Amino acid sequence: MDLTAREIDIATPTPTVILHTADAEELGAHPLDRLRIEQAERTYTGVVETTTELVEEGVLAVTSRLGHVTGPVTVSLAPKPRSVAHIRTKLEDHELEQSDLQQLVRDIDRNRLTDVELGAYVAALHANGLSHEETRHLTQAMTDIGERLDWSESVVADKHSIGGVAGNRVTPIIVPIVAAAGVTIPKTSSRAITSPAGTADTMAVFCDVEFTTDEVREVVEETGGCLVWGGGVELSPVDDKIIRAENPLSVDPPGQVIASVLSKKKSAGSNRVLIDIPYGEHAKVTSLVAARDLAEDFRLVAEHLDIDIACTITRGGQPIGEGIGPILEARDVLAVLDGGGPLELRLKSVRLADILFDLCDVDADATELLDSGAALEKFREIVAAQGGDPDVARDDLRPGERRHVVTAGRDGIVLSIQNRTISQVARRAGAPRDAGAGIRLHCREGDAVEAEDELFTVYAEKAGKLTEAVEYNAGVEAVRIGDPDEALIERR
Amino acid sequence: MDLTAREIDIATPTPTVILHTADAEELGAHPLDRLRIEQAERTYTGVVETTTELVEEGVLAVTSRLGHVTGPVTVSLAPKPRSVAHIRTKLEDHELEQSDLQQLVRDIDRNRLTDVELGAYVAALHANGLSHEETRHLTQAMTDIGERLDWSESVVADKHSIGGVAGNRVTPIIVPIVAAAGVTIPKTSSRAITSPAGTADTMAVFCDVEFTTDEVREVVEETGGCLVWGGGVELSPVDDKIIRAENPLSVDPPGQVIASVLSKKKSAGSNRVLIDIPYGEHAKVTSLVAARDLAEDFRLVAEHLDIDIACTITRGGQPIGEGIGPILEARDVLAVLDGGGPLELRLKSVRLADILFDLCDVDADATELLDSGAALEKFREIVAAQGGDPDVARDDLRPGERRHVVTAGRDGIVLSIQNRTISQVARRAGAPRDAGAGIRLHCREGDAVEAEDELFTVYAEKAGKLTEAVEYNAGVEAVRIGDPDEALIERR
Numbered sequence: 001m002d003l004t005a006r007e008i009d010i011a012t013p014t015p016t017v018i019l020h021t022a023d024a025e026e027l028g029a030h031p032l033d034r035l036r037i038e039q040a041e042r043t044y045t046g047v048v049e050t051t052t053e054l055v056e057e058g059v060l061a062v063t064s065r066l067g068h069v070t071g072p073v074t075v076s077l078a079p080k081p082r083s084v085a086h087i088r089t090k091l092e093d094h095e096l097e098q099s100d101l102q103q104l105v106r107d108i109d110r111n112r113l114t115d116v117e118l119g120a121y122v123a124a125l126h127a128n129g130l131s132h133e134e135t136r137h138l139t140q141a142m143t144d145i146g147e148r149l150d151w152s153e154s155v156v157a158d159k160h161s162i163g164g165v166a167g168n169r170v171t172p173i174i175v176p177i178v179a180a181a182g183v184t185i186p187k188t189s190s191r192a193i194t195s196p197a198g199t200a201d202t203m204a205v206f207c208d209v210e211f212t213t214d215e216v217r218e219v220v221e222e223t224g225g226c227l228v229w230g231g232g233v234e235l236s237p238v239d240d241k242i243i244r245a246e247n248p249l250s251v252d253p254p255g256q257v258i259a260s261v262l263s264k265k266k267s268a269g270s271n272r273v274l275i276d277i278p279y280g281e282h283a284k285v286t287s288l289v290a291a292r293d294l295a296e297d298f299r300l301v302a303e304h305l306d307i308d309i310a311c312t313i314t315r316g317g318q319p320i321g322e323g324i325g326p327i328l329e330a331r332d333v334l335a336v337l338d339g340g341g342p343l344e345l346r347l348k349s350v351r352l353a354d355i356l357f358d359l360c361d362v363d364a365d366a367t368e369l370l371d372s373g374a375a376l377e378k379f380r381e382i383v384a385a386q387g388g389d390p391d392v393a394r395d396d397l398r399p400g401e402r403r404h405v406v407t408a409g410r411d412g413i414v415l416s417i418q419n420r421t422i423s424q425v426a427r428r429a430g431a432p433r434d435a436g437a438g439i440r441l442h443c444r445e446g447d448a449v450e451a452e453d454e455l456f457t458v459y460a461e462k463a464g465k466l467t468e469a470v471e472y473n474a475g476v477e478a479v480r481i482g483d484p485d486e487a488l489i490e491r492r
Numbered sequence: 493m494d495l496t497a498r499e500i501d502i503a504t505p506t507p508t509v510i511l512h513t514a515d516a517e518e519l520g521a522h523p524l525d526r527l528r529i530e531q532a533e534r535t536y537t538g539v540v541e542t543t544t545e546l547v548e549e550g551v552l553a554v555t556s557r558l559g560h561v562t563g564p565v566t567v568s569l570a571p572k573p574r575s576v577a578h579i580r581t582k583l584e585d586h587e588l589e590q591s592d593l594q595q596l597v598r599d600i601d602r603n604r605l606t607d608v609e610l611g612a613y614v615a616a617l618h619a620n621g622l623s624h625e626e627t628r629h630l631t632q633a634m635t636d637i638g639e640r641l642d643w644s645e646s647v648v649a650d651k652h653s654i655g656g657v658a659g660n661r662v663t664p665i666i667v668p669i670v671a672a673a674g675v676t677i678p679k680t681s682s683r684a685i686t687s688p689a690g691t692a693d694t695m696a697v698f699c700d701v702e703f704t705t706d707e708v709r710e711v712v713e714e715t716g717g718c719l720v721w722g723g724g725v726e727l728s729p730v731d732d733k734i735i736r737a738e739n740p741l742s743v744d745p746p747g748q749v750i751a752s753v754l755s756k757k758k759s760a761g762s763n764r765v766l767i768d769i770p771y772g773e774h775a776k777v778t779s780l781v782a783a784r785d786l787a788e789d790f791r792l793v794a795e796h797l798d799i800d801i802a803c804t805i806t807r808g809g810q811p812i813g814e815g816i817g818p819i820l821e822a823r824d825v826l827a828v829l830d831g832g833g834p835l836e837l838r839l840k841s842v843r844l845a846d847i848l849f850d851l852c853d854v855d856a857d858a859t860e861l862l863d864s865g866a867a868l869e870k871f872r873e874i875v876a877a878q879g880g881d882p883d884v885a886r887d888d889l890r891p892g893e894r895r896h897v898v899t900a901g902r903d904g905i906v907l908s909i910q911n912r913t914i915s916q917v918a919r920r921a922g923a924p925r926d927a928g929a930g931i932r933l934h935c936r937e938g939d940a941v942e943a944e945d946e947l948f949t950v951y952a953e954k955a956g957k958l959t960e961a962v963e964y965n966a967g968v969e970a971v972r973i974g975d976p977d978e979a980l981i982e983r984r
Contacts, residue, residue, distance in 0.1 A: 013523070088618070092619070114607065116740050117611060120615035120741050122608075248576065
């Protein structure tokens with residue numbers, strides 16, 4: 001069928017074409033079918049949506065994602081991408097071949113799948129999982145797409161934390177400790193999606209975090225490390241597209257997690273990788289058994305990618321550190337690098353760094369590097385290389401001026417501090433968008449408290465956000481206080 | 493956050509709102525998140541898409557599906573619909589409660605699910621299936637939505653064929669036979685989605701098929717039967733929305749099929765239902781075992797809905813009847829009603845009608861009703877009641893003028909006539925959009941043919957379509973001719 005193409009300014013994630021219902025009927029095309037669009041020597045494929053209003057008969061509206069196409073075009077029905085058959089295979093719990101997974105990753109990368117198909121892909125992985133071999137092939141396929149970093153050093157370190165624990169900002173402490181020992185550590189991190197801060201959000205308090213691959217290379221060659229946002233370097237661009245479909249379903253299939261993490265590490269040129277798996281009632285991984293399974297899966301896949309891996313299983317039942325939110329966490333980071341700071345944050349960072357040294361066969365001591373000031377000096381170097389102020393002091397980092405102190409309200413002991421709920425309060429206060437917003441905890445689980453004792457302070461930059469957070473907090477129980485005998489959990 | 497709403501003319505299936513990336517960040521909203529939109533006393537929920545071009549900061553573009561909203565609005569993040577948790581439950585292979593399925597059906601009906609979520613729903617059903625109890629609850633939930641028909645008669649008949657067999661236009665023959673015996677049969681049918689004609693497309697050759705529920709009631713009260721398009725009466729409006737997500741994935745989960753079919757029958761007020769399940773290599777149901785399982789599942793669910801059911805398992809390995817495409821099938825229908833026509837089409841119609849009589853405890857004989865002309869007379873009555881010409885003759889129904897005869901090309905026997913391939917040829921010739929387009933078969937499986945014998949004629953209304961169909965046909969083997977000893981299927 002011959003139509004006249006017209007561009008339309010809608011930013012759909014899939015390359016969409018909109019045609020009049022009458023033309024669609026004539027073609028036998030239904031919504032979400034694919035259309036092959038030919039013009040001169042070029043061929044495009046678009047996903048069909050139909051309308052009786054937006055365009056008249058004879059016109060094909062083309063969204064920007066498809067490309068710049070205007071004027072006469074010839075259109076015909078195109079077959080479904082082969083990936084759709086692979087998604088069905090996985091839904092039917094059969095094993096996918098290496099070439100199937102390559103095809104899937106390629107089709108996702110090129111935005112060839114519709115949302116219905118992406119939803120089914122994520123659903124299939126959640127329902128039937130991936131074998132080690134499939135995970136390995138998926139990881140390799142995701143590594144092969146996007147940019148790569150290569151290093152002359154034979155040992156390149158990296159680390160990753162499975163999320164879900166509030167605070168827990170160990171990365172900006174570990175990276176300078178490791179780099180201070182002369183080990184290359186090109187660390188990319190994410191921004192918050194559902195949490196009050198990601199490592200990239202916290203680092204953005206100190207310096208720029210968005211760099212090209214070439215700029216990252218320069219920073220690392222100069223300082224031995226970096227602390228940048230992964231989204232800027234596109235080491236595994238498919239990942240963001242998969243996450244977009246995982247979020248609405250709140251699923252996070254382990255095979256996909258492993259492939260996403262390890263493909264980024266492999267693309268970053270790292271070969272000694274520490275994976276921290278915090279587990280606890282309100283963390284992403286909720287049981288010790290699940291944490292151990294995940295660690296084993298990571299190990300098996302990493303082996304095939306020539307990555308030496310160490311997994312740590314850590315307590316994730318409550319937040320680590322006092323601050324939650326970009327600036328409040330940045331203050332904790334600087335305090336620990338300066339020899340003080342929240343004890344658990346320091347202990348966890350030191351322990352993980354030492355395990356990474358062990359994995360890299362490097363004779364170094366994290367406590368020494370921290371106490372000597374070498375790590376702080378390295379951190380300031382990295383901040384400077386990333387365009388920040390190397391002389392930044394803790395008092396320069398000001399949390400929001402609007403504050404509300406939450407007190408215990410009764411005598412008792414702190415039974416639990418729930419990661420998810422406390423994160424929600426911090427987000428309502430404005431984090432991560434308002435860098436100064438968040439929470440500062442004044443208690444730990446097991447603390448004995450009296451009614452007037454302060455449990456935590458809510459910080460906000462805007463009065464409205466503070467009100468929103470305080471109102472939300474009144475309806476939840478982010479910090480649960482109970483009688484000492486409730487430490488038995490429950491009496492039934 | 494306060495924004496100014498502006499309507500935007502995009503016909504998205506979900507109620508979508510588009511906001512500037514900066515506003516989305518401020519809100520903490522990601523693509524596919526839900527936004528609660530408040531204006532005066534009303535509250536709306538929209539699915540988020542972001543843009544840096546289409547709207548400026550401070551503006552919320554609202555698509556027509558959401559409603560008419562302009563001017564100042566207050567927006568905030570809304571929680572995911574509860575259905576999303578139910579989809580996850582099914583993905584994890586747990587049983588869904590009645591209330592879960594009610595919620596799912598309600599959310600789908602109100603367009604509350606995004607395509608990612610709809611894809612996951614269909615995927616979950618394909619991966620893990622539905623128990624009989626779940627299927628029953630789903631059927632009931634789908635019945636409760638949409639319009640209902642009620643009849644004063646205690647016995648109301650109906651029939652449904654699981655698709656996939658080309659031709660097979662038994663319904664316009666069975667309905668008048670049954671109605672001629674004085675049994676009420678309010679039949680709604682579908683239009684073609686991937687086939688060259690649905691029953692509604694064939695009936696549209698004779699008369700109108702799009703009626704409101706009230707009009708359908710009038711036709712049935714006048715004639716005892718009807719042959720209308722189901723999409724017009726909205727007996728199970730959720731069905732179309734689910735089909736939209738099933739199509740791109742080419743899946744058709746049995747539990748969903750049963751719920752879709754039986755909810756429509758229940759809403760149509762029918763309590764004696766015949767389900768025909770054709771099986772064969774190229775039909776929807778490919779094995780006898782699968783056909784029997786499906787029949788048993790239909791039976792168990794129907795029992796709980798107070799529907800007396802009979803399932804027939806019939807051969808579906810090759811097309812039934814000679815014509816494929818609306819007018820070509822309409823000619824077959826009229827020929828059978830007139831006492832002649834393709835033998836298999838007549839035999840199948842008679843057999844199914846007799847089983848339906850048995851199910852209805854009615855002492856009637858289909859052959860007699862056909863041979864006496866009573867069925868033809870009833871058919872003409874229904875056609876008249878639906879606004880068509882009751883005196884229509886077979887010669888009034890003219891297939892397309894552009895024709896191409898396909899010959900055997902070699903001596904041998906007809907080994908197979910593939911439903912799917914022959915349907916594709918007919919669709920490329922223009923069916924169902926061009927009513928006169930399609931195929932007329934001149935052979936049956938097992939026929940001995942000589943090289944110059946005609947296998948089938950391709951009909952088209954437009955020369956370009958004929959060329960397209962003929963070219964497509966040259967590359968496939970819709971009718972396979974082989975040596976007699978190839979009847980052994982294969983020698984290896």
